[in-house]
Amino acid sequence: MIDLVYIAILKANRLRPTTVRLAVLSVMSDYEDGTHFTIEKISDDLINRGVRKSIGSIYRTLKEFEDSGIVIRHQFDSIGTVYESNTGSDHDHTVCVVCGKIREFYKTEFDSLRKEVVSESKGRLIKHTQTLYVVCESCL
Amino acid sequence: MIDLVYIAILKANRLRPTTVRLAVLSVMSDYEDGTHFTIEKISDDLINRGVRKSIGSIYRTLKEFEDSGIVIRHQFDSIGTVYESNTGSDHDHTVCVVCGKIREFYKTEFDSLRKEVVSESKGRLIKHTQTLYVVCESCL
DNA sequence: GATAATAATGCAAATCATTAGCATTTAGAT
DNA sequence: ATCTAAATGCTAATGATTTGCATTATTATC
Numbered sequence: 001m002i003d004l005v006y007i008a009i010l011k012a013n014r015l016r017p018t019t020v021r022l023a024v025l026s027v028m029s030d031y032e033d034g035t036h037f038t039i040e041k042i043s044d045d046l047i048n049r050g051v052r053k054s055i056g057s058i059y060r061t062l063k064e065f066e067d068s069g070i071v072i073r074h075q076f077d078s079i080g081t082v083y084e085s086n087t088g089s090d091h092d093h094t095v096c097v098v099c100g101k102i103r104e105f106y107k108t109e110f111d112s113l114r115k116e117v118v119s120e121s122k123g124r125l126i127k128h129t130q131t132l133y134v135v136c137e138s139c140l
Numbered sequence: 141m142i143d144l145v146y147i148a149i150l151k152a153n154r155l156r157p158t159t160v161r162l163a164v165l166s167v168m169s170d171y172e173d174g175t176h177f178t179i180e181k182i183s184d185d186l187i188n189r190g191v192r193k194s195i196g197s198i199y200r201t202l203k204e205f206e207d208s209g210i211v212i213r214h215q216f217d218s219i220g221t222v223y224e225s226n227t228g229s230d231h232d233h234t235v236c237v238v239c240g241k242i243r244e245f246y247k248t249e250f251d252s253l254r255k256e257v258v259s260e261s262k263g264r265l266i267k268h269t270q271t272l273y274v275v276c277e278s279c280l
Numbered sequence: 281g282a283t284a285a286t287a288a289t290g291c292a293a294a295t296c297a298t299t300a301g302c303a304t305t306t307a308g309a310t
Numbered sequence: 311a312t313c314t315a316a317a318t319g320c321t322a323a324t325g326a327t328t329t330g331c332a333t334t335a336t337t338a339t340c
Contacts, residue, residue: 016307018317039297054319059298075215077269081297094257097266105257110250114272117234117245123274126237129217130270132254134263156336158288179326194290199327221326 013068020057023049024065028085036074036082036102076102076131092130098139105132153208160197163189164205168225176214176222176242216242216271232270238279245272 006025007017015021027045031037039058046053062083065071071083076095082102090111091104110130118125146165147157155161167185171177179198186193202223205211211223216235222242230251231244250270258265 016316018307020318056299056320057318060317063299075217077215094261094263096263103261105261107253107257109253113247113249113253117247118272118274121234121243121245121274122277122280123234123236124280126273126275128270128272130268132258132268133266134258134261135266137262140262140264156287158335160289196291196328197289200288203328 009070013064013070015064015068020053020061021064023051023053024058024061025070028071031085033087034084034104036084038080038082074129074131077133092132094132094134094136096136096139097133098135101136103136149210153204153210155204155208159191160193160201161204163191163193164198164201165210168211171225173227174224174244176224178220178222214269214271217273232272234272234274234276236276236279237273238275241276243276 003017003022003026006022006029009025010017010021023046024042027042027049028037030045039055039062042062043053043055043058046058062071062073066073066083069086072086074082074084074093076082076093078097079095079100079102089104089106091106092110094103094105095101096103114125114128143157143162143166146162146169149165150157150161163186164182167182167189168177170185179195179202182202183193183195183198186198202211202213206213206223209226212226214222214224214233216222216233218237219235219240219242229244229246231246232250234243234245235241236243254265254268
């Protein structure tokens with residue numbers, strides 16, 4: 001059974017492999033890499049699979065996943081809270097203000113600049129967020 | 141009377157110079173440049189001046205100011221919604237995850253990189269946000 | 281300046297997203 | 311199979327923000 005992978009992921013994060021957590025991992029695994037999803041989408045997708053889980057438990061689950069580093073949570077202007085699987089890739093986002101499509105981008109140079117900023121202020125960088133709000137090619 | 145400046149600002153944005161708007165502009169003008177403030181701080185400061193305005197009106201006023209470009213609204217992780225006067229200066233922020241202090245920084249190079257990203261994707265840049273979550277020098 | 285038309289305000293109730301309390305169920309260890 | 315701790319569902323609570331509406335203040339008109 002495919003669930004073995006999910007069970008392993010959960011165990012690695014000291015989370016019991018319960019039906020809610022397995023179900024959430026399962027719907028997440030159907031998303032393409034780099035997909036950004038909401039709590040509501042998870043809930044809908046579960047319902048579409050005939051799996052009814054309380055919205056409260058989904059919130060709890062996603063928070064646990066976030067704490068464990070299984071997912072990353074983002075807050076975008078006029079879009080709200082979205083999650084993505086944490087693939088470990090370092091990237092920032094563009095958000096199309098017309099269609100709402102979220103895309104990822106990466107440029108090493110940003111990192112060096114950020115390090116400069118932080119070292120100039122003698123602080124320590126914990127994390128960063130950068131989002132470019134754009135009108136994307138297809139919406140232009 | 142000092143209010144003439146505020147009245148001019150409001151008129152320039154087609155907003156009637158009402159007591160709430162003038163009072164909010166007035167408390168804002170007491171803040172140092174680059175200060176980030178919450179709705180609650182505005183409300184408290186109004187109360188400290190003996191001016192009692194409903195929290196709902198303050199929300200409405202700040203939204204109008206945001207729409208007019210008089211203020212800029214930010215959402216920071218674990219801090220929430222804060223505003224700053226819009227001085228027209230282009231800058232990003234560092235937020236100390238220990239003390240919560242918000243500071244501004246600016247580096248031209250970021251802009252060129254962002255332009256690269258957007259032009260590579262053939263989109264148009266509308267705005268951006270970048271926040272570095274740090275432990276600041278004094279908290280280290 | 282008085283007055284009509286329009287916008288702003290206060291207040292309370294409504295909303296939205298998220299969290300928490302608690303009784304019940306499930307997973308893991310013995 | 312049994313015990314203990316954790317997870318779940320449910321509902322109520324929360325916090326931030328918005329809205330409806332009756333009242334009041336501003337602006338435009340006479």
